[in-house]
Amino acid sequence: MMFSKIHLQNFRNYENEMIQFFPGTNILIGDNGQGKTNIIEGIYYLLTGKSYRVHREQELLRWNQSEFHLYGEFLINQHKVSLESHYKDKKKMVKINQVSCQRLSDFVGTINVIFFSPDDLVMIKGGPAERRRFLDLHIAQMRPGHVAILNAYNKAIHQKNALLKSFSERNYKYSQIQIWNNQIVELGRKIILNRFDLTKRLQDAAEPIYANLSSNKEKLQIVYNSLGKRSVEEAINEFPELMNDKLEQEIERQMILIGPHRDDLQILLNNRPGRLYASQGQQRSLVLSLKLAELELIRQEKGEYPLLLLDDVLSELDRFRRDYLTRFIESSSIQTLITMTNADKHLELGTLYIVEQGHIRRDR
């Protein structure tokens, strides 16, 4: 797969800009606030239907505009594939090869992408929701059906919560709760299975990478913890019973208290939570190992590396980790888009673009 072109119209600070990309490393260089990240965000949005920075498309619109349009071209097995994303009147429209997609999940995973920015440290420092999101985003790229399961699960949680809130007032029957519990267990089990499976595969791929980064002195471990259980069998088998045990408490507190929406992925360094005990540098190594492991898993499953987007990452890494990452990029020939400022210019290889006030020109 090769990402060959993006056309941004009224997206962030781009009025009408077309950029052609090349295999290997593509470096977007420019001063602060010129629009480097906006290009990466546009590409990520085009490929996933989501921005990693904002929840509302409204903020992606160029100021004072009412619609934006993104168009991308890819080469897959020598065939040209186009993707389009059009936002107008608060509605999103998506096309693959000029044919409209009905649901977003038809679209996600068409072309795989891994995005890495300094904000990814939130995976270590942040709460369980950030780590669940990391797992779910990866699963969604591999198995687009995961998005539909998550949506249906969240809807069931929402409905059960609403019922619990009105439970005492209107004296609902337990049978109504049971209907939602059955749905939550059925959908929740699928989510739990997918997340345990990914965690195991990420562990296998990330552990040797981290060992390399720490000169075999430290050990990375990731453990998915579902419903308070570390074993997939226990979580799956005991889910209905655990849910029933919580019912009285749920009615009392008027909220659902158990399910994969409360699970956590523990990221451990030498058996201790990275969040509490790892230094900044070790936390960066943990994230870098997990990101490189994700690339490897996609390659194993899809037979080729995904597109790699690195936003401002190289300047955040020390020399050893930067060299490790750049060696990987160069040796794997993975197509990579990297943003950096002039002051942080680290790479001499690849195609270079200058980004200036919402305009881009190729420099080499």
Ligand SMILES: Nc1ncnc2c1ncn2[C@@H]1O[C@H](COP(=O)(O)OP(=O)(O)OP(=O)(O)O)[C@@H](O)[C@H]1O
């Ligand atoms: N919706 C929008 N419409 C028009 N311009 C916008 C919009 N959102 C952000 N901008 C402008 O885009 C620019 C920021 O672009 P971007 O975040 O891509 O910068 P950058 O080149 O990555 O900078 P840095 O090196 O500081 O990260 C700012 O000048 C900002 O004012």
